[in-house]
Amino acid sequence: MKIPLGGFSRVVEIISVKYIMLKDNSARILIVDDEQDICDVIAKWLNSRGFVCSTATSGEEAVNLMEKNKFDLLITDIMMPGMSGVDLLAFVKSRFPEVAVIMVTGIDDEETAIMTFDLGAWGYIVKPFEFHDVILNVCNVLERRRLFLLRQDHECVLKEKAQEKAEGIRSLEEQLISVLLAALATHNDETKGHVRRIGLYSSLIARYLRWDNEAVERIYLAAQLHDLGKIGIPDQILRKPEKLTPDEFELMKKHTIIGARVLESSNLPLIQMAREIALCHHERWDGSGYPRGLHGTLIPESARIVSIADVYDSLIHERPYRRALSEDRALSVMNAYRETSFDPKIFDYFVTLLPQMRRMREEVKDDERCFVQ
Ligand SMILES: [Fe+2]
Ligand SMILES: [Fe+2]
Structure with missing residues (x-):
């Protein structure tokens, strides 16, 4: 060499x-x-x-x-x-x-x-x-x-910058949700605890359904706006302690359409999801729900999830017009509607996830009005 x-x-x-x-x-x-x-x-x-x-x-x-x-x-x-x-x-x-x-x-x-x-x-x-x-x-x-x-x-x-940007967007989204819920709180008797629990239950179910992390975080916020449309429903109907008359109920049903209208002008993925939830969370699996009578998988999955979470949390908590049901009683009522109101597969996942939901309930009590952090 x-x-x-x-x-x-x-x-x-x-x-x-x-x-x-x-x-x-x-x-x-x-x-x-x-x-x-x-x-x-x-x-x-x-x-x-x-x-x-x-x-x-x-x-x-x-x-x-x-x-x-x-x-x-x-x-x-x-x-x-x-x-x-x-x-x-x-x-x-x-x-x-x-x-x-x-x-x-x-x-x-x-x-x-x-x-x-x-x-x-x-x-x-x-x-x-x-x-x-x-x-x-x-x-x-x-x-x-x-x-x-x-x-x-x-x-x-680049990765750090993208992460910073995502965190900034997330913070803006949280502030936006907070402002909208604060506006709703001036009318609606639903508590801050209720909307947060709906967000938590919904994200838990979405994770179990193998949604990606971004979508799971999104439904946590979007689900909290499910009743945003109640902002357009008169106080005397929202706060009525007795059963609503058929005409009043027809008016109450409009909260789905009003919520969707409030949210329709944004193309942010979070707001688009919030819109489909606000519009479809009272649709039923068998097509007997409102406002459009959608059935089965024509109802967006996000709304099928929120519908179960909302009914569960509402039944086991006291409302001005009725007392809270025990969890056993609430589950037997819901089970009777497993194949008519709810997506049966998501309902079964929901039952599997009940132990985690009970823990969430313990952490988020029902003691404040509808403001989120
Ligand atoms: Fe609703
Ligand atoms: Fe609700």
Whole structure:
């Protein structure tokens, strides 16, 4: 292995010097070969270009050195007694993925080369090699690593920015819901506890139905606006302690349409979901609900969820016009409507989730009016 003196070596000289001057001459390189002479030759060449080199004569020794020191690049022989270069490559890629790896081999074997590239190696040198083989591989691989780390940093910054933006939107959405519920509270007797529990139960059921996280968070807020349309219903009907007359009930039914109208001008996904819930939470599985008499899966899933959560919470809490039912009694009433009012599959999930809902009930008591935080 001697350093060539021809035109090509001149090119390599220029490339390596340019790279080292412009980029990084302080890269820390670990050279691993069971023949100490080979380690020494490579280290001597790289040292002459300003790189900082360490050597190891086995995979095990290399692992030991890597656990204790920081390296940017590993140059490893493939065929070694004990831990092979391929094993070492696999270890490095799982434990230190930011370390670049160049494989060195005595056999020019295409299959082995492809396998090591698949495992994450970025360079491949065949013995016998010369100065320019090593220096070009090292410069190329270090440059690729620099760009890789730069891209990683950039992606990290973008991810953080996207997260900040999502948090900002979420905070605005919460404030919007809070303002709308505060407006509703001036009319409606439903409590802050009730609307929050509906949000919690609905998000619990949605998670069980394998909705993605974003949609689960969305239904937690959107469900709280299910009765927003009551803002347009006269006080004497909303607060009437007796049973409503048929005409009054017809008027009361309009809260679904009024709620949908209030929410229709926004294309925010949260408000769109709130709109479909406000419009459809009194629809029934068999088509006997209102306002449109939708049936089955034509009723949006969000509204089918909220409908169960709303009936459950309303029945087991006291209202101005009736006393609270025991949970057993409320469940037997609801069970009688399992296949007519409710989506039977969601109803069964709801029954499975009752223990968690009881805990939520304990945490969110019914002692405040309709403002949410
Ligand atoms: Fe309602
Ligand atoms: Fe309600």
